[in-house]
Amino acid sequence: MNINSTRFDGIPAINGASRDRVTLRKTVISCIVLSCALLLTVVLMSLVGSERLPLRPALCALFSFGNAQCGLTTDQFDILFEIRLPRILLAAAVGGSLATAGAGYQALLRNPLAEPYLLGISNGAAVGTMMALVFFGANEWSRPLLAFAGALVATLAVYRLARGRAGATPERLILAGVIVTTFLSSVIVFVTTLMDATRIRSFTFWLLGDLSGSSKSLLPLAIAIAVSGTAVLTWNARSLNLLMLGERDAFDLGVEVSRVRITVFLVASLLVGSSVAASGSVGYVGLVVPHLARLSLGSDNRISIPAASLGGALFVIIADSAARTLIAPRELPVGALTALIGAPLFIYLLRRI
């Protein structure tokens, strides 16, 4: 890792190892390698947990996609397919969504520190989810929908607040994020006090980012949004490459700036909304993963966005597996672990300013 110490525009410029021009071939190879790693991790992590599963039968059952029991007891089979695998897949969807959204916000806002959790966008989605729980408790689909609405409102609020007379500076954006975060946190506290005592504990866990209470019915939606969101942002990656170097220049070079901006805002809000509705606010994924992607593969969004998506899935699967096994049979909220890794990185980046 080599971080350039030159001060420039108030933001650390991270110089990756790779200075070769990014090509389609390099992108495809990187994505294939990451996909293989992801598949391997899904298999490995579904074997790890507080309940030990016999290795060979479990692998056999996994590769039959649940069609053969392969000598597992019914309990073991259910643990594998009803509990562990859905949770791992949801972790993948959440990680992929958050990392992609982070990469999108960073490019669009020209700010390497932009991240859904730090900008208060996750909190916006959390307020939306709570509203859905309070007002439409029975309807599961209302949660991602209102979470999306909440994320979008928070995004627009931060964006408006960050634009000063001199334009949006990185520091101003983070300050705007702090204001939105604290405001929405107090809204969350108000709503929490209306809940009964037993729900408060599980709710606090959920707020910190928790995959243990995840519902299986939202899993297909979360995966679909993660995949299509990544595809849409990757599709706009070349425009984002120019937007990263200034809105004015991008406009001059032929980018439909307002169309791309609206697309990224909508897609990123959708990604954050669906992952918060499923697992609460898992923080710093959108900061850590895109930075690692850029460090290792360069800052061309055509490679860093799909790589961040796959890497985010990997990161949250591993973090969540650690969260459910480190102090088994008790569990940590996964958000506590990602923040444990992410906050020091943020401080490190901030110290370079």
Place this chain on the structure above:
Amino acid sequence: MLEAQNITVKYGERTAVAGASLKLSPGEMTALIGPNGAGKSTLLQTLNGRIQPTVGSVTLDGQLLETFDRRTIGRRISVVAQEAELRFPVTVLEFVLGGRFAWAASGAWGWETKRDVEIALEVLNETELTELSGRLMNELSGGERQRAVLARALTTEASYLLLDEPTANLDLSHQTMLLGLVRNRCDNCNASALVVTHDLNLAAQFADNVLLMKEGETIRTGAPQSVFTAELLQEVFGLRVLVDTHPVTGGPRVTPVHQTHRYH
């Protein structure tokens, strides 16, 4: 032909440009000069549709500019702004290849073709940046970055070049090199250029036409010889100047005479 007719731009109550008209014809280089706050940059930005005029219209080959989509405009009109924001590391080659965006088959997804890379390498050679092509933009000096910004604009192969103070950060030899390159595009590729500059002598040396502005008003347009007169420049800039004939080019040469001059 890129033409601005009777452009007025107002920012709220303030009039930045008042009734300016301007024509960029193939092969011609126009210099836009005037004191700070004269409305030069505003006028330049109306020419690629970045700023909408309050009154008046901009036409490209006789057709209203706003009827073209951004990518078409990006292929026809190229802008050299003062400096790029660099918060993410990009190499000089990647940066310059950004100029090929408008030529991609799709408006979004796409990869640079072999030809795109060839054009970029050729321009890097012209702007003397070949050796720096693998360096990161934020490792370059101000002048080198400015040349990279010009290189990106030339890589678009646009026939209209709009340059906003392109020589501000450059040393003497690179000022001449940069404007020489633009002049060369006008002479050999039928391009036309509009250059906002504070360097009257460079303007006199390279431009076919000069448009002199003050407080949004067009004071005079014409060949450098007719615009660069001592009386007119004194009126516009509020400073006594000496205008004589340049010993080499034969064009006008402008020398400011400072009030607190040190006489020897």
